[in-house]
Amino acid sequence: MAGSKGVVLAALFANGAIAILKFGGFLLTGSPSMLSETYHSISDTGNQVFLLVGIRYSEKERSREHPFGYGKAQFFYSFLVAVLLFGIAGWESVKHGYDAVFHGGHALPGTLSFAGATFPSWYVNIVVLLGAIGFESYALAKANAEVRRQIDKYGWSGLREAFRKMSDVTTLTAFTEDAIALLGAGIALVGILLSKATGNEVYDAIAAVLIGLLLMGFALALAWENKRLLLGESLASDVEGDLRDAVRETPRVVHVETFRTVFVGPENVLVTADVSFDPEVETAEIDELIGEIETRLRDVDDRVTDVFIEPEV
Known part of the structure; x- marks a missing residue:
């Protein structure tokens, strides 16, 4: 800025x-x-x-x-x-x-x-x-x-x-x-x-x-x-692919169902995803795993400012 x-x-x-x-x-x-x-x-x-x-x-x-x-x-x-x-x-x-x-x-x-x-x-x-x-x-x-x-x-x-x-x-x-x-x-x-x-x-x-x-x-x-x-443009497909891979490679993540990004301002990106976790994951662990996903996403691209993960077991 x-x-x-x-x-x-x-x-x-x-x-x-x-x-x-x-x-x-x-x-x-x-x-x-x-x-x-x-x-x-x-x-x-x-x-x-x-x-x-x-x-x-x-x-x-x-x-x-x-x-x-x-x-x-x-x-x-x-x-x-x-x-x-x-x-x-x-x-x-x-x-x-x-x-x-x-x-x-x-x-x-x-x-x-x-x-x-x-x-x-x-x-x-x-x-x-x-x-x-x-x-x-x-x-x-x-x-x-x-x-x-x-x-x-x-x-x-x-x-x-x-x-x-x-x-x-x-x-x-x-x-x-x-x-x-x-x-x-x-x-x-x-x-x-x-x-x-x-x-x-x-x-x-x-x-x-x-x-x-x-x-x-x-x-x-x-x-x-x-x-x-x-109108709400997403990140470029190659960057979005890198972000999706970062979520997929997080331990205990089984599958990424949907993954969306949109610019909410200059250098500010909103990320939403439906993520399937290992069936053996305890409910108490999910918050910790979501926190790790957020960290991984921001490490890939520092424009990511908001992350919403919908967990699916």
Whole structure:
């Protein structure tokens, strides 16, 4: 949890600073792609706020109404990020870029003056975007370190498998958002440079459309990832098999009738099983055997937080 919070705080700092810089660049130059990037960074900043709210809410103590805790709050707030923030920001970016492509954008000032010096206006956007790339690189490095830590911990083959199996949606969201932000800044940079090189502002407008489509695509992907966890996804079949074997290999266990797992929060898994014990096991021994099963399960995977064993003799 501490790793996830650190990743989100780093991204919040970076995106807040970048949003202010990009909006300043748009006000000075009227660049369509800079406005799209402003939407992008504002949505990213709101994203981090929602994720922090989700982390905070998920840390609440268990209650009668929520006997397995509030861990799924992180899934819910990440889903809101996808639907409300990235979807809206993406749509606004596409709409603004479309209008600029087909109806023309704002006339960009040729030069700007500052402290008695005069310089081309497009310099502002280049400086802002290079600064954004620097900030986003810092945030991405922080998120990547946490993702790599979890890949090493759980033995995943790489990013592709991590995206399919990771339950820490807070880190997953921050990592993907930072990567998309870097790509968006790169697209805006290329669009502005092409417009400057050709004298045709349509490239800047096209960049705005591409950034919007990028955001909307990410919104759909993130929503899909959260859907699987909100609906109650189980552990991967290979991990579940290892857990089942740990139960089966416990002394005096004859057979494992049913075995189920489900995520009740990031890094929190509920395990239920119907277990047949040796007919000669005394009733008083069953509690001790169940305690040993719980220990074995947690030794196999430390994400197991709740275990319910139904004994059958």
